[in-house]
Amino acid sequence: MSQTRIRVLVGKPGLDGHDRGAKVIARALRDAGMEVIYSGLHQTPEQIVEAAIQEDVDLIGLSIMSGAHLTIFPRVKELLKQQQAEDILLIGGGIIPEEDAESLIRDGYAEALFTPGTPTTEIVDWINDRMKLNRSKYF
Amino acid sequence: MNGVQEWLKRLFLQDRRAVAKLISLVEDNIERHQIMRAVLPRTGNTLVTGITGPPGAGKSSLVEALTKLVREQGESVGIVAVDPTSPLTGGAILGDRIRMQSHATDRNVFIRSMGTRGHLGGMAKATADVIRIMEAGGYTTLLLETVGVGQSEIEIMHLADTVIVTLNPGTGDGIQAIKAGIMEIADIFVINKADLPGSERLKNDIEMMLGMTGQDKAWRPPVVLTSVYENRGVDQLQAEIKRHHAFLRSSGRWKIKWQEQLQREVWRHLNGQIQEQFNSLWPKLLSDAAIAEGTDPGQIAEQVWSVMMEEMKKKND
Incomplete structure (x- = not known):
């Protein structure tokens, strides 16, 4: 009997130490039956991508409050490409102005961005919907 | 399935992505037999060191400190760290990586977090398979960290060749030391956070307990004081692990354990x-x-x- 679980890496890149949001999300995803790997604070994009590969996650969620989102999302995406791991979805949240969010998504650096005030159920639903389409994760 | 063969081929070329994918497959119970049939002939030579103890005892920090030593000696390290799965939702927060940051981009250190997924005893169901996949992927030192355990989660003794029980000062008296359960399965005792008061006292309690039982005359578990915080005692712990590995091999105990x-x-x-x-x-x-x-x-x-x-x-x- 197979028993697949959705695995998510919640990453805190950069210098800000505000991880309450990341913890709330991690907890919500856990309660939705997912396995959540929490990276801890102050991660470099390199550390996040290496962890995502070793843990074989379906999805990376970045939490960024520092204003560095326009640098970090493209960098993580680039590293995933270098590692031939673009099948790992990249989403995020934090303090991200609307126009930046639009451009990150338009340019393919993030699949979805959830800013403050988003109900956690919306994030859970988004992930579950996307994973239904992603069942071929192994091959 | 064709994909499995491709991943197996890449595993034997020591490709990290293949290690990760095959672990997921086995954990999700997809093509498990095919995978393990290919993997097992290339394994079995490396002794597994298991680390157990109550939540917050410093298991992950000790794993990181040991990994640092092993890396300085040029060996590669595969680590399995297990955290509990919620029995209510099936979800889990896997947080052991947080304590293992200094090796995060070292390609010769492979860390995999696992949820217990309903399995009791402090381990995940697929743990034995996962360790062997790491071995086949070329990792030469294998470390296994259990969930934070209470008094009776002793399954690690069936999966690890050398069991380290990690305790802290100030967490119990001499009666705790003679209770049944995890105190009986240690090959090595570690008193971590030995910078805190009470560690010598705990060491005495454990030594007294060991003096009373003496069921295994060939190996008396040493009691090692460590402080990851003060970077103290970890080299002595590593020396004791090596001594126990050597004992297992020379005494033939390894074979018996393997059969069990x-x-x-x-x-x-x-x-x-x-x-x-x-x-x-x-x-x-x-x-x-x-x-x-x-x-x-x-x-x-x-x-x-x-x-x-x-x-x-x-x-x-």
């Missing part, structure tokens, strides 16, 4: 098969009214057993 582990693993699989067959048979037996109300469950079990044997015979004919 094999027996358990075979039983675990057999158990699963029997359970599956039973689960598919049971509703039919109930609806056929083959079971009278008020019958002793033990008697029903005998009935069920003979039905299962017949089914098996039919299958084989």
